[in-house]
Amino acid sequence: MQQKNKILGNNESTESYTTFNKRYKKQELVLGKEGQKKLAKAAVAIVGLGALGSNCVELLVRAGVGKLILIDRDVISLDNLQRQHLYDENDIGKAKAIVCEQKLRKINGSIDIIGKLADITWKNIHEILKNIDCIIDCTDNLFTRMLLNDFCVKNDVPLIHGAVVSSKGSLYVVSGKEKACLACIYSDKINHETCDSTGVLNTASSIVSSLQANECIKLIWDKHPVEPDFLRIDLLRNSFERFGVKKNKNCFVCIKKEFRYLLGRIEQKAVHYCGSFQYQIKKKDFSKKSSFLKKEYIEIVSKLKKLGKVVDLGYCAHFDDLTLFLDGRVLIKAKDEKEAKMFFDKYIGN
Ligand SMILES: [Zn+2]
Numbered sequence: 001m002q003q004k005n006k007i008l009g010n011n012e013s014t015e016s017y018t019t020f021n022k023r024y025k026k027q028e029l030v031l032g033k034e035g036q037k038k039l040a041k042a043a044v045a046i047v048g049l050g051a052l053g054s055n056c057v058e059l060l061v062r063a064g065v066g067k068l069i070l071i072d073r074d075v076i077s078l079d080n081l082q083r084q085h086l087y088d089e090n091d092i093g094k095a096k097a098i099v100c101e102q103k104l105r106k107i108n109g110s111i112d113i114i115g116k117l118a119d120i121t122w123k124n125i126h127e128i129l130k131n132i133d134c135i136i137d138c139t140d141n142l143f144t145r146m147l148l149n150d151f152c153v154k155n156d157v158p159l160i161h162g163a164v165v166s167s168k169g170s171l172y173v174v175s176g177k178e179k180a181c182l183a184c185i186y187s188d189k190i191n192h193e194t195c196d197s198t199g200v201l202n203t204a205s206s207i208v209s210s211l212q213a214n215e216c217i218k219l220i221w222d223k224h225p226v227e228p229d230f231l232r233i234d235l236l237r238n239s240f241e242r243f244g245v246k247k248n249k250n251c252f253v254c255i256k257k258e259f260r261y262l263l264g265r266i267e268q269k270a271v272h273y274c275g276s277f278q279y280q281i282k283k284k285d286f287s288k289k290s291s292f293l294k295k296e297y298i299e300i301v302s303k304l305k306k307l308g309k310v311v312d313l314g315y316c317a318h319f320d321d322l323t324l325f326l327d328g329r330v331l332i333k334a335k336d337e338k339e340a341k342m343f344f345d346k347y348i349g350n
Contacts, residue, residue: 043067051205053138059213083202149182150262169208279340
């Protein structure tokens with residue numbers, strides 16, 4: 001999914017200065033030429049391309065951030081369209097990372113946009129997030145948030161956290177050694193996965209994702225301080241509230257430097273996807289060699305074709321309530337984890 005640049009915003013040898021000026025004319029009046037150039041030189045990763053990520057990344061692409069890495073493990077479903085920007089009815093069943101990359105390149109061909117269809121884990125996070133100036137947390141689960149928090153605190157990379165439930169949203173920027181980290185704020189014993197039962201307004205996710213993109217631009221621009229507090233909004237009351245956050249003096253991450261998620265000491269088995277009766281289970285015996293992965297993938301797809309209709313997109317295959325990916329992950333729609341495991345054993349096996 002590597003992009004071949006047509007016009008490079010961060011490379012003045014291939015993009016004419018006039019084109020660069022025209023595209024960002026209005027924004028330059030605010031950021032100045034130097035600010036715009038800083039954006040063009042920056043590399044930002046967006047983790048999660050759902051309601052928050054798909055809007056946030058569109059704003060950053062239009063703003064001219066030079067390099068964007070887009071990471072998501074999921075495919076698009078009909079109920080995503082209510083709030084997830086960039087996707088339409090023709091995209092249902094396709095991977096968010098791939099669709100996002102394709103659509104964003106049409107918006108701005110002058111920057112590097114790299115979509116990664118991947119489940120970010122302690123094993124691949126260093127490779128995926130290397131040489132990144134800022135990471136935006138647009139995920140919907142605490143486990144990935146804690147993994148990103150470990151990575152960002154350890155490597156001193158700013159993390160822009162956003163979350164949204166119902167009509168409410170929150171924003172917090174982890175940056176610098178003095179500020180509290182996400183582990184100071186959220187207990188990893190609490191299940192924050194609540195959008196299943198409470199739903200979410202698209203207006204709330206749009207505002208929070210816009211705030212995330214805004215903090216990212218401010219961080220890169222480096223002229224105005226980033227948000228110091230934990231910000232909480234409620235769209236039904238039109239309220240914006242600030243909460244000062246102190247470091248937890250016993251924090252495992254920013255005080256004790258015990259990066260348990262990053263070291264793989266806390267791992268997930270079956271993952272429950274927020275907002276759906278969907279579970280992710282990994283095939284244990286999938287090899288890390290891509291040639292072998294492809295071979296296994298093809299074998300399973302041909303086995304499933306004997307049992308019913310399979311839609312094979314090359315990078316993932318849909319069969320009934322199962323979606324198999326090239327990296328060995330399987331998404332399963334089921335009423336609970338037990339039923340998901342039963343379907344996995346029946347159709348995929350280990
Ligand atoms: Zn902390």
